[in-house]
Amino acid sequence: MAQPVTLDARAHDKDALLTTKRESLWQDALRRLVRNRAAVVGGVIILMLYLMAIFADKIAPYPYEKQTLVDQNKVPAWMLKVFPTMQPYAKISDKYLLGADYVGRDLFSRIVYGTRVSLTVALIGPLISLIIGVTYGSISGYFGGRLDNIMMRIVDVLYAFPGLLFIILLMAFFRSTFARPEPGTFTYAVSQLDARLGGMLFIFIGIGLTAWETMARLTRGQVLSMREKEFIEAARTIGATDLRIMFRHILPNIVGPLVVAETLAIPGYITTEAFLSFIGLGVNPPTPSWGSMISEGAQVIRTYPNQTIFPALALAITMFAFNFLGDGLRDALDPRLRGTQ
Amino acid sequence: MTELLTVEGLETQFRTREGIVHAVNGVSFSLREGETLGIVGESGCGKSVTVMSILRLIPSPPGKVVAGKAIYQGKDLLKMSDEEIRHIRGAQISMVFQDPMTSFNPVLTIGRQVAEPLEIHMGMSRKQALERAAEMLAMVGIPHAKERLNDYPHQFSGGMRQRVMIAMALVCTPQILIADEPTTALDVTIQAQIIDLVKRLRDELGMAIIWITHDLGIIAGLADRVAVMYGGYIIEMAQVDELYAHPTHPYTIGLLGSLPRMDETGHRRLVSIDGLPPVLLEKPNYCPFAPRCKYAVEHCWHENPPLMSVAPEHQVACWVDTQTGRER
Numbered sequence: 268m269a270q271p272v273t274l275d276a277r278a279h280d281k282d283a284l285l286t287t288k289r290e291s292l293w294q295d296a297l298r299r300l301v302r303n304r305a306a307v308v309g310g311v312i313i314l315m316l317y318l319m320a321i322f323a324d325k326i327a328p329y330p331y332e333k334q335t336l337v338d339q340n341k342v343p344a345w346m347l348k349v350f351p352t353m354q355p356y357a358k359i360s361d362k363y364l365l366g367a368d369y370v371g372r373d374l375f376s377r378i379v380y381g382t383r384v385s386l387t388v389a390l391i392g393p394l395i396s397l398i399i400g401v402t403y404g405s406i407s408g409y410f411g412g413r414l415d416n417i418m419m420r421i422v423d424v425l426y427a428f429p430g431l432l433f434i435i436l437l438m439a440f441f442r443s444t445f446a447r448p449e450p451g452t453f454t455y456a457v458s459q460l461d462a463r464l465g466g467m468l469f470i471f472i473g474i475g476l477t478a479w480e481t482m483a484r485l486t487r488g489q490v491l492s493m494r495e496k497e498f499i500e501a502a503r504t505i506g507a508t509d510l511r512i513m514f515r516h517i518l519p520n521i522v523g524p525l526v527v528a529e530t531l532a533i534p535g536y537i538t539t540e541a542f543l544s545f546i547g548l549g550v551n552p553p554t555p556s557w558g559s560m561i562s563e564g565a566q567v568i569r570t571y572p573n574q575t576i577f578p579a580l581a582l583a584i585t586m587f588a589f590n591f592l593g594d595g596l597r598d599a600l601d602p603r604l605r606g607t608q
Numbered sequence: 609m610t611e612l613l614t615v616e617g618l619e620t621q622f623r624t625r626e627g628i629v630h631a632v633n634g635v636s637f638s639l640r641e642g643e644t645l646g647i648v649g650e651s652g653c654g655k656s657v658t659v660m661s662i663l664r665l666i667p668s669p670p671g672k673v674v675a676g677k678a679i680y681q682g683k684d685l686l687k688m689s690d691e692e693i694r695h696i697r698g699a700q701i702s703m704v705f706q707d708p709m710t711s712f713n714p715v716l717t718i719g720r721q722v723a724e725p726l727e728i729h730m731g732m733s734r735k736q737a738l739e740r741a742a743e744m745l746a747m748v749g750i751p752h753a754k755e756r757l758n759d760y761p762h763q764f765s766g767g768m769r770q771r772v773m774i775a776m777a778l779v780c781t782p783q784i785l786i787a788d789e790p791t792t793a794l795d796v797t798i799q800a801q802i803i804d805l806v807k808r809l810r811d812e813l814g815m816a817i818i819w820i821t822h823d824l825g826i827i828a829g830l831a832d833r834v835a836v837m838y839g840g841y842i843i844e845m846a847q848v849d850e851l852y853a854h855p856t857h858p859y860t861i862g863l864l865g866s867l868p869r870m871d872e873t874g875h876r877r878l879v880s881i882d883g884l885p886p887v888l889l890e891k892p893n894y895c896p897f898a899p900r901c902k903y904a905v906e907h908c909w910h911e912n913p914p915l916m917s918v919a920p921e922h923q924v925a926c927w928v929d930t931q932t933g934r935e936r
Contacts, residue, residue, distance in 0.1 A: 412669060497710040503665060504705075505698030505725040505776065519715045 296523070299599040306595020312588035320382040327376035328364070332553040338362065338371035340571055350572050366573045368563065374574060377555035378581050384544075384556040385537050385585060388470060392536030393529045395475035400482025401525060405513055407483065408490030419487065422480050434473035438548045441469070466551035470543055474536050485528050489521035523600035530593035534586035541582055557582045612783060612816050613639040613662075613701075618676035620654075620661045623669060630891045631657040633840040634676070636915075639784065644810065644817040646831030646848070648824055648863070650885055654840040655820045659786045661686075663701060664693050680784075699729040702777040706789040708769035712761035718745075719757025722776045729780050744775040747812075748805060767798035771805065778809060786818045791826060803830055824867055828852060833921070836860050839886045839896035842915065846922035856924040858901045895927065903928045905935055 300306055319326060341360045347353065365374040407418040441458045461468040493499060494517070502516045543549040544558030552559070557578040564574030620632040632654040639645050647655045660666050662678045662685055678685040680701070685693060697703075702725070705711045712721060722744060723737035732740070738757055745753035748771040761769060770790060777785055787806070791799040803826060810817060821827055827834055827848065834851050836844040836859065844857040855861045865879040883900035886892070895901070898908040907927045915923040916936065929936050 497705060497707060498713045500665065501703075501705060501711045501773075502713070502724075503697070504663060504703040506694045506696070506728050507698075507724065508694065508728075511728070515716070516713050520713065 404486025
């Protein structure tokens, strides 16, 4: 040995040590997310959709509920070029950008307002399933043993339960005239609340009832694998409480997969809403929802395809955007891909 | 010296599909103030389970402490409420683990992790706790401790992480530090550094240490007393010099015989111990080492020997006097 090796690390060059790049997991994930073009496009579209939902009254040229009966099924001239086979009975008029529906409401305005319903669902769905599902799954996975067994069997039972049928029954009951007549009763209060939310209450309940189970299972699995990690054991040896271990040590470690799963589940919630509205169990008219618009348009799809295609297009774009963002998030948060690109 | 921790008749079992595993079978020892006790034994002999039982960190089910006492400051750790034992962990008795690579939470900064015991036990604000954490990191030899508080575990090397782990264990100045093979995952030069560090901190902070290892070489220069474990029993316990000078149990003799020694001259073959460690599915009514023991006599197969005093502060659990080859 030419030189004695200094064991004390303090002897090392200060600058060399301090130039290490300090990057948290989240910074790293964000960096990789913005490098993913599809995810960025998805994110930007979602952002624009939310702006559109918030400023719907500024963007929409007409109020969504305004009926102009003489303008029934009006079709703009350019539509004929796009759909040469369509044979509108009504007059051609460029008064409405995308045409008007069967009672003369502006299609474009209704699509803009429809964003509100879909994006509220995209916000509330994950909220409900995260709050209920993550709490439930964390408790089940963390405490394990018999409790876990019981809690998961409950989920299994609920999972086997036909959720859609349940929502339909709920709505049929609470929205029927049978439930309404007595003010002061529970059913009355619920149906009033539903009416005040424009008929979205049951959509939330329906999504909440079915979505949290998947989330609970996922969370439980993640917590279960985390629980055995040595740093959780270490947290226990320093006297951390169960709550502290759950929220400070386990949750931040599993939030990645949860966020990804939730983002990828959003299109599912939007479809559920659209489906319910399509079969006439969604929002109350005249509140526009893409699902109900598609349903109404489908009846005249041969003569006025514009009434179906544009709401469907809006739905498709939204779902693509969420899927792209979800995929991007999954790649960005994948620990195996850390530090790449 | 007064006794800080007294463990008596500790028994821990695990329920498995094959049956009940008797991991620890009536272990008794005491730890005095400022003393370093080495617990030595091969894998699966119950070293870790013993200390985990004391801190009540055995996952239950399947594990269970079925008998015994662990008296610390006049109170039995094994009978405390969960809340009481939680206040002991990390504040009065803390632990350093074997693998520094997996013992840190990858998403929290080092500073927050080292400061965590202070937040839990001392009720410090985050700012205060981080300041103290920086002092502690400097004390264990992390350069630029203050700047490195914001770093994440993956930005530290294995040796550095083990230093950080020691800082985390000692940040509340506990009375007892339990080190569960803290140098096993490190290479030899780093091992030496960590041992020197622990020795220095022991002198500065005056805590007692329970050092678990399978490496008799490490213990020699570090411990005051050594307990050798085999098959869930302590089979020999003595002052460190006494143990190395006069190993009495055939297993201890075998262990020392399998080690190269710096202080011997001439050539000697390293001896290995034949056979495998016992399966702990039943509590034997014979000496657990008998199947591998070349000194075994008839008696060994009928009765499991208790710890017997052979010299002051030197106890051994063996029916045979290995020096004379005769039964005790």
